[in-house]
Amino acid sequence: MITEHFDTHLTARPVNDDYRLGTEAYTDEQRTAVLAKLEGYLGGQRERLLGYQVNLSLDGHAALGRFLGYHINNIGDPFVDSNYSLHSRWLERAVLEHYARLWHAPLPEDPASPGNEDGWGYVLSMGSTEGNLYAMWNARDYLDGNALVRDEVSGDASCRTSYLRAKHPDDNPNAYMPVAFFSQETHYSHIKAMRVLDIPTFYDLGGSLYPGECPIDVAGTGMQTYNGWPLGGVPTTGGDEGPGTVDVDALVALVDFFAAKGHPVLVNFNIGSVFKGAYDDVQGACERLRPVFERHGLVDRAVRFDPDDPTRVSIRNGYWIHVDGALGGAYAPYLEKARDSGLIETAPPVFDFRIPEVSSIVTSGHKYPGAPVPTGIYMSRAGSKLRPPSDPAVVSSPDSTFAGSRSGFASLAMWNHLAQFSEEQQVRQAAEVLRIAEYTAERLRRLSEQLRERGEPWAEDGIEVGHGDHALSVWFQQPRAEITQKYSLACVPLNLGGLRHDYSHVYVMPHVTQELIDELLEDLAKPGAFDRSADKDAQRPPLPHQR
Numbered sequence: 088m089i090t091e092h093f094d095t096h097l098t099a100r101p102v103n104d105d106y107r108l109g110t111e112a113y114t115d116e117q118r119t120a121v122l123a124k125l126e127g128y129l130g131g132q133r134e135r136l137l138g139y140q141v142n143l144s145l146d147g148h149a150a151l152g153r154f155l156g157y158h159i160n161n162i163g164d165p166f167v168d169s170n171y172s173l174h175s176r177w178l179e180r181a182v183l184e185h186y187a188r189l190w191h192a193p194l195p196e197d198p199a200s201p202g203n204e205d206g207w208g209y210v211l212s213m214g215s216t217e218g219n220l221y222a223m224w225n226a227r228d229y230l231d232g233n234a235l236v237r238d239e240v241s242g243d244a245s246c247r248t249s250y251l252r253a254k255h256p257d258d259n260p261n262a263y264m265p266v267a268f269f270s271q272e273t274h275y276s277h278i279k280a281m282r283v284l285d286i287p288t289f290y291d292l293g294g295s296l297y298p299g300e301c302p303i304d305v306a307g308t309g310m311q312t313y314n315g316w317p318l319g320g321v322p323t324t325g326g327d328e329g330p331g332t333v334d335v336d337a338l339v340a341l342v343d344f345f346a347a348k349g350h351p352v353l354v355n356f357n358i359g360s361v362f363k364g365a366y367d368d369v370q371g372a373c374e375r376l377r378p379v380f381e382r383h384g385l386v387d388r389a390v391r392f393d394p395d396d397p398t399r400v401s402i403r404n405g406y407w408i409h410v411d412g413a414l415g416g417a418y419a420p421y422l423e424k425a426r427d428s429g430l431i432e433t434a435p436p437v438f439d440f441r442i443p444e445v446s447s448i449v450t451s452g453h454k455y456p457g458a459p460v461p462t463g464i465y466m467s468r469a470g471s472k473l474r475p476p477s478d479p480a481v482v483s484s485p486d487s488t489f490a491g492s493r494s495g496f497a498s499l500a501m502w503n504h505l506a507q508f509s510e511e512q513q514v515r516q517a518a519e520v521l522r523i524a525e526y527t528a529e530r531l532r533r534l535s536e537q538l539r540e541r542g543e544p545w546a547e548d549g550i551e552v553g554h555g556d557h558a559l560s561v562w563f564q565q566p567r568a569e570i571t572q573k574y575s576l577a578c579v580p581l582n583l584g585g586l587r588h589d590y591s592h593v594y595v596m597p598h599v600t601q602e603l604i605d606e607l608l609e610d611l612a613k614p615g616a617f618d619r620s621a622d623k624d625a626q627r628p629p630l631p632h633q634r
């Protein structure tokens with residue numbers, strides 16, 4: 088009965104049988120007709136997609152279709168052309184220059200001889216998952232005493248089939264055993280990277296080697312623990328009920344604990360965290376971490392490849408600070424400029440290469456910016472670059488990226504996107520997107536009040552609206568399936584005081600209009616909008632704490 092309030096005439100979903108490949112070829116007409124079904128479905132869903140952090144304002148890319156007649160591959164280093172001539176490195180370099188400027192990384196005049204602090208990076212073929220994985224790999228090699236690109240190596244190691252790796256000093260067996268720190272709001276790609284790279288997290292190591300010695304108290308946060316250590320990451324301020332920013336006091340205490348045991352330190356910060364769109368205070372945290380690093384000898388430490396030869400040494404830090412800006416890395420700099428020009432009052436905290444401790448940054452190109460394929464930007468400081476394990480002659484460009492073949496189309500799409508906007512337009516757009524996010528939060532809060540006042544079944548306590556400062560995400564109690572499907576809303580359970588609460592979020596991206604938000608709110612105000620009794624997944628058991 089209640090269902091009739093809701094538009095259940097969703098776009099027809101394609102089914103596998105529509106697309107089966109057999110031994111016979113499709114005729115051109117068949118193929119066109121079958122693909123039209125897919126296009127019809129995508130077109131219908133795109134109209135109302137509100138739940139995920141992707142920008143669907145992609146009109147400027149229609150003309151790129153003509154490049155699908157080429158296999159554009161940027162295999163190898165972006166700054167060294169390969170013998171494979173169908174590439175788009177000129178555009179890739181322009182995109183990198185754009186982000187270097189945005190993130191305040193100096194770019195070298197001559198990429199063949201960069202300064203240690205100069206920026207170096209590449210355009211990703213995957214999204215920020217690849218960037219995070221590559222950052223963690225570089226961080227591990229940097230922290231565990233491996234020779235870097237800038238280190239001189241000789242003998243067997245120079246052919247790169249074997250690593251040149253320092254042995255720990257006698258007085259510190261942990262000197263080259265990095266420990267990873269990240270908040271509980273961190274994206275699952277980090278856990279994946281830790282698995283792939285076999286880097287222990289502070290809670291793995293703490294729980295197994297130092298049971299009961301955790302320097303922070305997580306009782307009452309609802310976090311699961313392992314021998315007293317919080318599973319899933321450093322707590323965020325206010326826990327699951329807070330805005331999603333890392334608790335800097337807790338982070339500093341945890342880092343101090345492991346640095347005191349001689350470990351090098353790998354910290355990830357989020358700029359636009361995956362669920363709450365939260366911005367960690369990278370600058371404030373680095374100011375607090377700096378004296379910790381100094382106190383424990385992690386600044387400019389000497390990595391000795393040969394204890395008997397004092398010249399075979401690499402001076403580098405015993406920490407690596409990575410910024411996962413998958414979402415926020417692409418627009419937070421524009422919010423800062425919007426604040427500076429008086430368009431908005433405040434901006435998210437500074438997170439970029441102006442902070443001396445920041446080692447690497449990633450952002451996704453298909454989230455805020457508007458690339459039609461997964462892509463992103465990885466950037467680090469040239470002097471910290473890892474030493475690639477091999478030097479394939481056939482590519483004739485250094486193997487300094489994660490992939491072999493790299494999407495040249497992604498660089499083309501990023502360039503085509505960026506080339507359409509002046510800085511002023513970007514600044515205005517970022518301010519407008521934030522305005523709509525704040526409007527969404529405001530309207531949802533009002534709706535929550537109304538639902539409470541009218542004692543709406545399933546929402547008699549309101550709908551628990553959450554929205555952090557400058558966040559583009561607004562979260563609230565998960566509505567019924569017709570609504571989450573109609574607007575492609577993401578659904579995530581949070582743990583509040585040990586109880587599972589199911590949430591959905593809206594992500595306001597550049598294609599999201601105020602009218603679309605109004606339409607969503609109209610649906611959410613209908614009787615029964617939060618009645619999930621008929622949803623198949625409503626009674627799922629609590630999940631372990633992981634976004």
Ligand SMILES: *Cc1c(COP(=O)(O)O)cnc(C)c1O
Nearest residue numbers: 214215216274359360361413451
């Ligand atoms: C989306 C996201 C990622 C992963 O990015 P992909 O582009 O999906 O690979 C990593 N971190 C955060 C915070 C994200 O939001």
